Amino acid sequence: MDSFRLRDVAHWLAGAAILLGCERLGRTISEALALPVPGSVLGMLLLLLALMVYGRVPRGLAQVSEQLLRLLALLFLPAAVGVFYLRDLSAQDWLGLLAATVVGTLVSLTLCALLLARLLKRADREGVDD
Numbered sequence: 001m002d003s004f005r006l007r008d009v010a011h012w013l014a015g016a017a018i019l020l021g022c023e024r025l026g027r028t029i030s031e032a033l034a035l036p037v038p039g040s041v042l043g044m045l046l047l048l049l050a051l052m053v054y055g056r057v058p059r060g061l062a063q064v065s066e067q068l069l070r071l072l073a074l075l076f077l078p079a080a081v082g083v084f085y086l087r088d089l090s091a092q093d094w095l096g097l098l099a100a101t102v103v104g105t106l107v108s109l110t111l112c113a114l115l116l117a118r119l120l121k122r123a124d125r126e127g128v129d130d
Contacts, residue, residue: 011058011059011060011063012063012064014058014061015058015060015062015063016060018047018060018061019064022043022046022047022050023043023044024043026039026041026042026044026045026046027040027042027043
């Protein structure tokens with residue numbers, strides 16, 4: 001193995017350590033303070049805050065994140081299988097579940113569209129090409 005590959009492995013491991021560290025820190029804070037927010041969500045917020053302070057995404061973190069995004073469909077598979085066990089819910093339960101799903105989807109799409117518009121404006125101001 002040449003030094004270039006060892007450097008890439010080191011960056012990748014550092015990126016994985018950042019992700020896992022933020023997740024663990026979020027869980028620890030959530031449990032210690034008995035917060036109603038899941039620790040993994042708190043960890044993502046801590047990661048976002050750290051990246052905003054740092055000003056850019058480290059190369060290793062970007063590499064690990066890209067790999068995880070490629071496998072995202074597989075990560076949702078257990079949740080999709082879990083829906084199979086929801087067939088015994090009453091009609092009222094299904095209505096609430098459907099409403100939460102629709103509202104959550106609309107909020108996510110709206111936030112993504114707003115973020116995209118903001119990033120495109122910034123790219124136009126800075127004269128960034130495709």
